[in-house]
Amino acid sequence: MKKIAIVEDETAIRENYTEMLSTQGYQVVGFADRASAELAFNQSLPDLAIVDIGLGHEVDGGFLLCQTLRSLSKTLPIIFLTARDSEIDTVCGLRMGADDYLTKDISMAHLAARIGALFRRLDAFDQPADQTALLHRGPLKLDTQRMQVFWQEQLVDLTVTEFWMVHSLAQRPGHVKSRNELMSDAKIYVDDSTITSHVKRIRKKFIALDDAFDCIDTVYGMGYRWEQA
Amino acid sequence: MLRLGLRTKFIFLSCFLFLLPWLGYEYVWEMEKFLRQGQEKTLVGTTRALATALHERPALFDSQTNFLDQVVKGRDLYAYNLNNPIQLDGKLSEWQPYQSLFWHYDKRYLQGLNNDHQDSDLSFDHMVGKYENYLYAAFKVTDSSLVYRAKNVLSFTRNDHLQIMLKTPEGEFKRYVVAARQDGWVNAFDASTQEPVTKIQGYFKSTNAGYNIELRFPLSMLGNKLGFAIEDWDEGKAEPQLMSTSNLQNPNDIGSVLVPSPEINRILKGMGHSGSRIWVVDNHHRVLAQSGSIHHADGVWADGLKDAPATTWWQRFEQDYLHPLYYKILTRPENEFIDTLHDVAAMQGTHIASALNGKPASSWRLTPDNKAVILSAAYPIWIQDKVIGAVIAEETTNGVRTLRNKSLEKLFNVILAVMLVGTVTLFFFASRISSRIRRLRDNAEQAIDAQGRITGKITYADSNDEIGDLSRSFANIVSRLSGYTDYLENMSSRLSHELRTPVAVVRSSLENLQMQPQSELSQKYLDRASEGVERLGKIITTMSEATRLEQSIQSAEAEEFDLTKVITGCMQGYQITYGESLFTLSLCKEPLNVSGAPEFIAQLLDKLINNALEFKTPQSTISVSLIKQEQHALLKISNQGPLLPDGLVEHIFDSMVSVRSQQHQQQPHLGLGLYIVRLICDYHHGKVAAENLDDGTGVVFTVELPIK
Numbered sequence: 001m002k003k004i005a006i007v008e009d010e011t012a013i014r015e016n017y018t019e020m021l022s023t024q025g026y027q028v029v030g031f032a033d034r035a036s037a038e039l040a041f042n043q044s045l046p047d048l049a050i051v052d053i054g055l056g057h058e059v060d061g062g063f064l065l066c067q068t069l070r071s072l073s074k075t076l077p078i079i080f081l082t083a084r085d086s087e088i089d090t091v092c093g094l095r096m097g098a099d100d101y102l103t104k105d106i107s108m109a110h111l112a113a114r115i116g117a118l119f120r121r122l123d124a125f126d127q128p129a130d131q132t133a134l135l136h137r138g139p140l141k142l143d144t145q146r147m148q149v150f151w152q153e154q155l156v157d158l159t160v161t162e163f164w165m166v167h168s169l170a171q172r173p174g175h176v177k178s179r180n181e182l183m184s185d186a187k188i189y190v191d192d193s194t195i196t197s198h199v200k201r202i203r204k205k206f207i208a209l210d211d212a213f214d215c216i217d218t219v220y221g222m223g224y225r226w227e228q229a
Numbered sequence: 230m231l232r233l234g235l236r237t238k239f240i241f242l243s244c245f246l247f248l249l250p251w252l253g254y255e256y257v258w259e260m261e262k263f264l265r266q267g268q269e270k271t272l273v274g275t276t277r278a279l280a281t282a283l284h285e286r287p288a289l290f291d292s293q294t295n296f297l298d299q300v301v302k303g304r305d306l307y308a309y310n311l312n313n314p315i316q317l318d319g320k321l322s323e324w325q326p327y328q329s330l331f332w333h334y335d336k337r338y339l340q341g342l343n344n345d346h347q348d349s350d351l352s353f354d355h356m357v358g359k360y361e362n363y364l365y366a367a368f369k370v371t372d373s374s375l376v377y378r379a380k381n382v383l384s385f386t387r388n389d390h391l392q393i394m395l396k397t398p399e400g401e402f403k404r405y406v407v408a409a410r411q412d413g414w415v416n417a418f419d420a421s422t423q424e425p426v427t428k429i430q431g432y433f434k435s436t437n438a439g440y441n442i443e444l445r446f447p448l449s450m451l452g453n454k455l456g457f458a459i460e461d462w463d464e465g466k467a468e469p470q471l472m473s474t475s476n477l478q479n480p481n482d483i484g485s486v487l488v489p490s491p492e493i494n495r496i497l498k499g500m501g502h503s504g505s506r507i508w509v510v511d512n513h514h515r516v517l518a519q520s521g522s523i524h525h526a527d528g529v530w531a532d533g534l535k536d537a538p539a540t541t542w543w544q545r546f547e548q549d550y551l552h553p554l555y556y557k558i559l560t561r562p563e564n565e566f567i568d569t570l571h572d573v574a575a576m577q578g579t580h581i582a583s584a585l586n587g588k589p590a591s592s593w594r595l596t597p598d599n600k601a602v603i604l605s606a607a608y609p610i611w612i613q614d615k616v617i618g619a620v621i622a623e624e625t626t627n628g629v630r631t632l633r634n635k636s637l638e639k640l641f642n643v644i645l646a647v648m649l650v651g652t653v654t655l656f657f658f659a660s661r662i663s664s665r666i667r668r669l670r671d672n673a674e675q676a677i678d679a680q681g682r683i684t685g686k687i688t689y690a691d692s693n694d695e696i697g698d699l700s701r702s703f704a705n706i707v708s709r710l711s712g713y714t715d716y717l718e719n720m721s722s723r724l725s726h727e728l729r730t731p732v733a734v735v736r737s738s739l740e741n742l743q744m745q746p747q748s749e750l751s752q753k754y755l756d757r758a759s760e761g762v763e764r765l766g767k768i769i770t771t772m773s774e775a776t777r778l779e780q781s782i783q784s785a786e787a788e789e790f791d792l793t794k795v796i797t798g799c800m801q802g803y804q805i806t807y808g809e810s811l812f813t814l815s816l817c818k819e820p821l822n823v824s825g826a827p828e829f830i831a832q833l834l835d836k837l838i839n840n841a842l843e844f845k846t847p848q849s850t851i852s853v854s855l856i857k858q859e860q861h862a863l864l865k866i867s868n869q870g871p872l873l874p875d876g877l878v879e880h881i882f883d884s885m886v887s888v889r890s891q892q893h894q895q896q897p898h899l900g901l902g903l904y905i906v907r908l909i910c911d912y913h914h915g916k917v918a919a920e921n922l923d924d925g926t927g928v929v930f931t932v933e934l935p936i937k
Contacts, residue, residue, distance in 0.1 A: 010730055016737035023744065083729035085773050086722075087780045104733035105766045108740040189766070191774040192835075196828050197781055220831040221799025 002119060005046035007031045007065060008081075009056045013104070017050070020108050021115070034061040038068055045073055048118060051098075053082040053089065063096060070097045077118045081111070085190075087197060094201075100160045103190070110187045117160055121147040137170045138228055140215070154209050161186045162202050169216065169226040178223035199224055235666070239659030246648045253640040261633040268629055269591050269604060275505055276608035276620040277589065282496055283509065283610045283620065289492050290511070290610075290617050303332050304475045304484035306455055307515055311358040315365050319412070319434025319441045324356070324367050331356045331369070340458070340471040340478075349373050349438075351461040351470050359488050363445045366457065372439035376462045378408040385418055387469075388462050391442055393417065393429070394477040395486075396454035402480045407444065409433035417444075448488060455486035487511070493518040504628075508621040509610070512585050514576050517618060523568050523603065526624045547642070555641050559634050562627035566600035576621065580607040584619035587611075602626045662696065669700050676707045679879065683711035718884055721901065722776030725769045732769060736762045775884065775901045775908070778832070782912045785826045789937060792821040792830065792862050796855055799834045807842070813852040821855075821862045822937040825913040833909040834864075836902040837930055841868040844928065861915075862936050867929035872921045881919050882907035910934070 004026045008014040014030045021028045029046065031037035033056045041049075049069055055061030066078055080093040080101045093101045099118060102111065124146035133145035141150040147163045149156040158166060168185035169177055177185075179195040186198075199216060206213040217227040233241075283289065309330055315323045324331075331354040336346040353370040368391065378388045390408035397403060404420035407429070417429035431444030458473030475484030493509050497520035506521040539545040583590035584607030591606035605623040609616045669687075678684045689704040690697045739759050747755060797816055804812060823830075841851045849869035856863050873881065880886050887900030903919075910917040915934035922929055 010734065012734040013730070013737055016734070016741050020737065020741055020744070083726055083733070085726075085729075085777065087777060087784065104729050105736070105769060108737055189770070191770050191777065192832065193774060193777050193781055196832075197777075218828065219798060219802070220795045220827060221802035221834065222805075 001025065001027045002048065003027045003029070003046040004048045004050065004115070005029050005031065005037065005041070006050045007034070007037045007055065007062070008050075008052045009033060009054070010052075017108075017111075021112070024112055026115075032056070034058055034065050037065060041069060041072060045069075045076055047122075048077045048079070048115060050079045050081050050115075053080060053084055053093070063092060066093070066096045066098060075122075077122065079114065079118070081106075085194075090197075091201075094159060098159075102188070106188065110189075113187055114160060117147065120145070121160075135167075135170060137173060137226065138215075139210075140170060142167060142170060151206055151209050151213070156205050156209065158202065158205060161188055162198060162205075165198060166202060169224060173226040173228045176219045176222050176225045182223065235663040236656070236659045239655050240652075243652050243655045246651050249644045249647065250641065253644055254637065257633055257637050257640060260636070261629060264629045264632060265604070265626060268624065268626065269606065272505065272604060272606040272622050272624055273589055273591055273608065275507070276606050276622045279497070279507060279509075279620045279622070280608040280610050283493070283618070285612055287612050289490060290517075290612065301484070303334065303338065304456075305513075306357050306474065306484060306486040308357045308359040308364055308486060308488040310489055310519070311360040311365065314360055315358070315443065315445070317414075317430060317432040317443045317445065319432045319443055321367055321369060321441055321443065324358075327356060327358065331367075334472055334474065336472075338472050338474065340473060340476065343470065346470075350463075351459065351472050353439075353459055353472065355457065355474070357455075357486065359448065362448050364448050364451060364486075364488065365443070365445045368442040368457070368459070369436075370439040370442070370459055372461055374463050375435055375440055376464065378410045380410060383423075386460070389440075390460050391444075392420070392458040392460060392473070392477055394454075394456045394458075394480075394483050395450065396452035396480070396483065397450060398452045400452065402454075402483075403450075404477070405429055407431055407433075407442065409440075409442075415442075415444075417446075448491075451486065451488065453485055453487075454480075454483045456483040487515050487517070489519070490517050494520065505622040505624045508576060508623075509618055510576050510581065510585075510621060511618045512616055514581060514585070516576060523623055523625065524564055524566075547638075551642065551645075552638065555634075555638055559637055560630070561634065562625070562630040563600040564627070566596040566625075567598045568596065578605070578607075580605060581619055581621060583607065584609045584621070585616055587616050665690070665692075665696050669696065669703065672700075673703055673707075676703075677710075683707060683714050686711075719776075721772040721884060725772035725776070728765070728769050732762060732765050736766070771901060775905055778829075778905055778908055782826075782829070782908060785829070785912070787824045787826065789822055789824050790827045790830075792823045792934065792936070793817060793819065793855065795827045795830050796834060796853075796864065799831050800853060803838055811842075811850055813850045815852070815854040815856075817855050817857055819857065821857055823862065823913065823934050824937055825934075829909045829912060833906050833932070836906050837866045837932075840902055840930070841866055844868055844870040846870050849927075857936070860936060862934045864932040864934070865929055866932075867922060867927055869927040871928075872925065873919055873928055878919060882917060906930075906932075 004021055006014055006017050006021075006028060008017070008030065009032055011032070014032070018028045018030045029040070031040065049065075051062045051065055051069075053060060053062035055065070058064070062080060062082065066080075069076055069078055078098045080098050081104060082089070082093075082101075083104045085103045090101050100114060102114065106114075124143075127145075133143060135142035135144060139152045141153070142148075143150075144167065147160065149158050149163060149166055164186040165182050168182055179192050182195055183189060199218075203213070203216055206215070215227050217225050219225055309327060311323075311327070313323055313326075333352065333354050335348055335352045336343070339346060339351075349371055350373055351371065353368050355366065355368050357364060357366045359365070370389075372389060376388045378385050378390070385406055385408035388408055390406050393405040393407065395403055395405075405417040405426055406420050407415050407417045409415045412434050413432065415431045415433045417426045417431070418424065419426050428450060429444060429446040431442055434441045456473060456475040456477050458471055458477050461470045461472070463470075476482035490509075497507055497509065497518045504521075504526055506523045506526045507519070508516055509518045510516050539548045578592060580590035580592040587609050589606070589608045591604065594603050594605070595601075596603060603623055603625055605621055607619045607621045610618040610620060672687045676683060676685045676687050687700065687704040687707050689700040735758075739755060739762060742755060743759070793816065800812065800814060800816070838851070838853075845851055845868040851866065851868045854863075854865045877886065882903045884901060884904040886904075906917055910932060913934050915932060917930065917932045919928060919930050921927070
């Protein structure tokens with residue numbers, strides 16, 4: 001049974017999530033502040049940590065906790081689930097090594113799906129690559145099972161949300177995906193500019209590996225499309 | 230309404246400085262009045278001092294004619310002071326300057342009545358004068374027939390002759406006769422002894438009308454009485470005619486003679502250095518002595534004020550430029566003026582009359598040519614309670630006027646300097662103040678834009694005065710205002726942040742509840758609650774959209790892109806989404822390069838098109854046009870529909886402002902769409918404006934972006 005830790009200072013939310021995830025068959029532990037969470041993590045690590053950024057009186061308690069967790073384990077999946085949706089916070093959270101950054105208006109079903117996907121990715125690492133799960137688009141290679149993206153045989157470090165967006169675009173090259181379509185494919189509900197900034201971040205990650213990358217094309221007023229090189 | 234700046238007002242006010250010269254002038258004028266009074270007193274003092282020297286000295290006046298009660302012109306003679314020596318030649322040319330002083334004797338002076346007497350029969354012009362120690366007399370006799378003294382006749386009275394009667398200083402009466410045998414030198418004879426008197430010399434010269442006689446005798450011979458008579462003998466007439474200045478038959482009737490007194494003159498000489506012209510007159514107004522010239526009598530006031538030649542550059546500047554200016558107003562006292570009292574024998578005037586009545590007095594008079602004012606003062610001379618004469622002193626006011634002019638020159642110099650420095654100082658002061666205030670005004674105007682947003686800070690001055698205070702309080706106000714505006718603008722983002730957690734509580738609770746088996750009724754309520762939470766979530770997302778946009782604008786890097794391409798692309802998208810017939814397009818074909826972020830432009834267009842779609846009347850189209858105007862790209866989106874309310878045109882682009890009427894309110898709306906449009910425009914250094922169409926059928930939004 002997978003063990004999930006929820007660090008959240010709002011009792012109602014913590015307990016709601018705990019109950020919901022328990023019914024999904026996870027073993028869930030809730031912590032109300034950073035100190036108790038760190039104490040428990042030092043003894044044993046969970047399989048997944050869902051962390052709020054503002055913890056009690058610590059405004060950035062979640063960030064600190066994330067750093068502690070990363071020092072304990074390089075691979076432990078961490079999801080930020082927070083009310084803070086500013087660009088800076090998102091970038092900060094992802095830079096610290098979180099696997100996803102979700103805002104609290106996400107529905108429980110989406111959260112459950114996201115958690116399931118993350119566990120699936122973890123499990124997939126242990127299994128041999130399934131050729132049918134691979135998607136080839138020129139230099140791009142998508143492993144839908146492990147949720148990994150390779151560009152020119154190099155791994156592109158994408159979050160789950162980003163992976164789903166690339167997947168959505170690359171599935172049908174040349175077709176325009178509107179922002180709404182991208183949103184539903186990535187299983188998030190956000191505003192248009194968040195999608196724009198997600199796309200920007202994806203581009204940056206590819207360009208970090210290859211200066212000449214320009215496969216994601218903006219179609220003004222409509223959306224984005226994967227331009228086959 | 231005429232607008233007067235601070236500087237103009239200051240300059241206007243500084244005009245009051247020009248009152249200074251007027252005040253100074255008035256002051257100096259008053260001073261001049263005092264000086265004149267002072268001069269008057271000094272002059273009276275001078276006359277009193279001299280009169281004091283002459284009081285109670287009957288000896289000085291004894292020989293004079295003061296004992297007479299009245300003086301008759303013609304009978305009582307006055308020996309004028311002659312300025313030139315007289316050559317005894319019978320030509321009378323030396324007497325020419327004194328022509329006006331000659332007295333004409335006609336039949337009124339005839340001894341014995343003769344009604345038939347003609348002037349051509351006998352008459353004469355005569356005057357006496359004094360030069361050095363001699364008394365001179367001139368006679369211009371008109372006589373129809375001249376009878377010389379016969380050559381071998383001892384008698385000198387049976388021919389035309391001149392009789393002289395005088396009283397010696399010793400009180401003895403003497404009579405002399407001058408009779409000529411021919412033209413030339415003549416001597417007098419004592420009438421009683423018939424001895425020639427060589428002290429009396431004369432010259433006889435016949436003329437066409439008669440003859441001239443000039444003669445002189447020493448003053449020492451003469452007392453205070455003198456009379457002349459001409460006896461005319463004519464051929465064929467038995468009786469000679471006698472015409473005389475006074476009756477010579479009776480010593481008591483002899484007329485007096487007044488010779489300017491050398492003694493008094495000596496005393497006067499002593500006073501001659503007083504800088505005044507001084508006269509001593511007897512109680513018949515006749516001048517006994519005179520000293521000084523009026524042309525040099527300007528009092529003691531201007532001593533030491535003579536113009537020295539300019540040596541320094543300042544003095545030269547003063548003389549060359551300032552003085553000509555000053556003397557346009559001032560009058561320079563003239564030294565050349567007409568003096569009517571030059572060489573007069575008798576002086577008239579109220580002050581003299583008053584002095585001879587025993588009261589010192591002074592008077593002012595203008596010279597006939599109006600060039601100078603002459604002040605004269607008179608003081609009585611007393612001998613035993615009787616006024617026997619008066620001392621008169623005269624001065625021009627030129628000294629005072631020179632003094633006044635000098636002080637006015639100095640005053641004008643100072644005033645000119647004060648005015649110059651004052652005006653310049655005031656001008657710079659005013660300029661400085663007005664420039665500081667103008668800077669503050671510009672600052673304040675730049676700090677807040679037309680929509681009332683804070684766009685900058687006021688740099689406040691350190692100066693420790695009211696304007697500094699004002700600028701500091703302005704800066705304070707603006708910074709407080711900007712804090713408040715920030716608070717308002719961040720309201721939505723903070724609200725969305727704060728609301729998100731309770732919404733998550735409700736949502737997660739509802740979702741948990743959904744997993745439980747529900748009755749039909751509670752399921753219905755659960756669905757409604759979920760729907761409500763869904764809407765709340767949407768509102769929160771919209772609210773955070775603006776905030777996120779602001780953040781991403783801050784971090785966005787500007788790139789150059791083709792505006793035409795972006796807008797054309799977007800419009801194609803809208804045409805696909807909403808149907809082609811909904812839009813009327815007029816897009817420019819040439820590329821318009823704009824620096825910024827194309828996604829933002831797409832977002833801007835999104836908001837504007839959404840807005841137009843929302844408000845447009847059914848069946849109408851939305852017209853979109855893009856043109857290039859000078860260095861700007863002009864994007865216009867207009868739709869038919871309700872007009873903008875008057876008061877809101879300025880504020881329609883502000884956060885949380887919506888003009889939707891109730892029927893447009895099915896969707897949650899926070900009035901952030903146009904706020905986002907404005908943010909994007911600001912990021913691109915452009916402008917956005919909303920106006921009602923000229924024909925009143927709808928609304929047009931104009932976006933103006935600078936192109937590269």
